[in-house]
Amino acid sequence: MIERLAVIGVGLIGGSLARALRREGAVGEVVGCGRALANLEQAVELGVIDRFTQRPEEAVAGADMVFVAVPLGAMRGVFSAISDRLDPGAVVTDGGSVKGSVVADAMAAFKGIPPSLVPGHPIAGTECSGVEASFAELYENRRVILTPLPETDPDALARVTAMWEICGAEVTCMSVAHHDEVLAATSHLPHMLAFGLVDSLARMHENDEIFRYAAGGFRDFTRIASSNPVMWRDICLANREALSAMLARFGIEMTDLAESIRRADGDHLLEIFERAKSARDRYVDSTR
Numbered sequence: 001m002i003e004r005l006a007v008i009g010v011g012l013i014g015g016s017l018a019r020a021l022r023r024e025g026a027v028g029e030v031v032g033c034g035r036a037l038a039n040l041e042q043a044v045e046l047g048v049i050d051r052f053t054q055r056p057e058e059a060v061a062g063a064d065m066v067f068v069a070v071p072l073g074a075m076r077g078v079f080s081a082i083s084d085r086l087d088p089g090a091v092v093t094d095g096g097s098v099k100g101s102v103v104a105d106a107m108a109a110f111k112g113i114p115p116s117l118v119p120g121h122p123i124a125g126t127e128c129s130g131v132e133a134s135f136a137e138l139y140e141n142r143r144v145i146l147t148p149l150p151e152t153d154p155d156a157l158a159r160v161t162a163m164w165e166i167c168g169a170e171v172t173c174m175s176v177a178h179h180d181e182v183l184a185a186t187s188h189l190p191h192m193l194a195f196g197l198v199d200s201l202a203r204m205h206e207n208d209e210i211f212r213y214a215a216g217g218f219r220d221f222t223r224i225a226s227s228n229p230v231m232w233r234d235i236c237l238a239n240r241e242a243l244s245a246m247l248a249r250f251g252i253e254m255t256d257l258a259e260s261i262r263r264a265d266g267d268h269l270l271e272i273f274e275r276a277k278s279a280r281d282r283y284v285d286s287t288r
């Protein structure tokens with residue numbers, strides 16, 4: 001049971017956590033914090049938070065759990081604001097999509113890694129932003145990755161694990177570096193492909209006429225290109241090493257595919273498509 005939860009960044013991710021914990025009766029009071037007044041007022045109206053402040057240092061007063069769910073570029077500023085204002089028993093965790101940058105931001109702001117810090121990442125989301133887009137079921141049967149550090153207090157880790165399990169999530173722990181490599185492949189690369197494809201088609205055909213002839217496959221493939229541009233700029237900058245390596249590797253694969261098409265190598269194309277189809281079918285089966 002959390003007595004007072006401070007949610008810094010009451011958007012899709014922070015709002016959904018607050019909603020899920022409230023639904024389960026697992027939290028006493030929820031204090032929201034953000035920059036956009038209208039979003040915070042809406043969060044109170046929707047019953048996602050009890051009250052709000054626009055100052056992170058005020059939001060964490062008396063909180064036993066602090067969840068930071070702002071874009072990655074805003075993490076360091078938030079950590080700096082709260083660094084000497086946390087209650088002695090408070091646990092701090094986050095939902096940022098890249099963990100190396102969050103840990104570096106925390107190191108800089110807290111001047112070392114505080115034992116109460118449990119970096120985390122729910123592998124769940126949508127292309128929509130803001131509290132309006134949040135919903136209590138977001139984390140049900142989804143994974144949450146935690147990347148505890150040698151300094152992390154086991155009790156803080158246990159409290160964050162329990163919090164996510166109450167929301168219906170399955171918690172896995174891994175290293176910061178492994179997290180950032182894996183997510184570069186499974187999340188950041190696909191977002192780059194969707195953004196890149198839509199932008200390139202839109203620029204090729206300026207009046208958007210081409211999109212009229214798009215089928216379901218185009219819509220499925222490009223849903224994530226509607227995601228928040230600021231959030232994705234921050235993810236790219238925060239994970240640029242792993243993502244650059246992934247993009248370079250993927251570029252080679254695309255060149256190979258293009259070459260096979262150019263030289264009409266049907267056997268090689270079939271080999272690629274059959275391997276891809278069976279990998280995706282296995283993946284979909286494993287998520288049923």
Ligand SMILES: NC(=O)C1=CN([C@@H]2O[C@H](COP(=O)(O)OP(=O)(O)OC[C@H]3O[C@@H](n4cnc5c(N)ncnc54)[C@H](O)[C@@H]3O)[C@@H](O)[C@H]2O)C=CC1
Nearest residue numbers: 009011012013034069070071072074096097125126129130
């Ligand atoms: N959208 C998604 O599907 C997922 C996002 N994430 C991560 O979760 C974090 C939050 O993302 P969303 O909830 O989607 O974004 P969002 O845009 O819905 O919410 C972010 C909130 O943070 C507030 N904010 C921005 N700068 C701030 C600052 N300096 N101080 C206080 N509040 C500030 C904004 O006003 C906004 O309400 C990001 O770090 C993102 O990488 C993680 C998993 C999935």
Ligand SMILES: O=C(O)C(=O)Cc1ccc(O)cc1
Nearest residue numbers: 097123124125126127187224
């Ligand atoms: O909209 C989708 O399908 C996503 O993939 C959402 C998402 C975005 C960022 C993350 O770090 C995790 C999940």
